[in-house]
Amino acid sequence: GENVEQHPSTLSVQEGDSAVIKCTYSDSASNYFPWYKQELGKGPQLIIDIRSNVGEKKDQRIAVTLNKTAKHFSLHITETQPEDSAVYFCAASRGAGSYQLTFGKGTKLSVIP
């Protein structure tokens, strides 16, 4: 089955700096890679996703890059704000929607004002 590794487990940045979280996956058949933000006591919220036919996707301060050959993808948050503080999870699956997601272990991001 799929195995997703995520690093780092914790990340502290100063407000305004950038944050980068990296994930690797093992299943070459995976083609959908979403990123979720989870605040304490709440369910995960999709913040951005990318499919294997695309190398990079950007949505305002958030971007995701995918290297299919190396089987790794990264989340980039620029101009971080205190409200970005949360736990971020990467995931991988063989398709979107009704396909099973395999999650990374999560990264706790702390943005220091």
Next chain:
Amino acid sequence: GAVVSQHPSWVICKSGTSVKIECRSLDFQATTMFWYRQFPKQSLMLMATSNEGSKATYEQGVEKDKFLINHASLTLSTLTVTSAHPEDSSFYICSASNRGSTEAFFGQGTRLTVV
């Protein structure tokens, strides 16, 4: 995006009792629902996948007789934790998708505490 509502958001029950958690898709028909369990400071672990009108598929190590999943309609799936024990205390999260969806939508989670 689509809305998935989970109820209750938290519940405390006594050991030996059963607890039912509901997961509803409010504005779309969910042909597939997933149930996850999350321990503190850990990732989401898939428990089972349920497709409307058929039996749930459980992940290895998940007791199907303890965690009963019913997906009787296109907008509702339920997870019943039977004969709950303190080790069942956890955060349970559902997600739902439609066959044509490009993403799965998550509920807000249910905090179960068994005392």
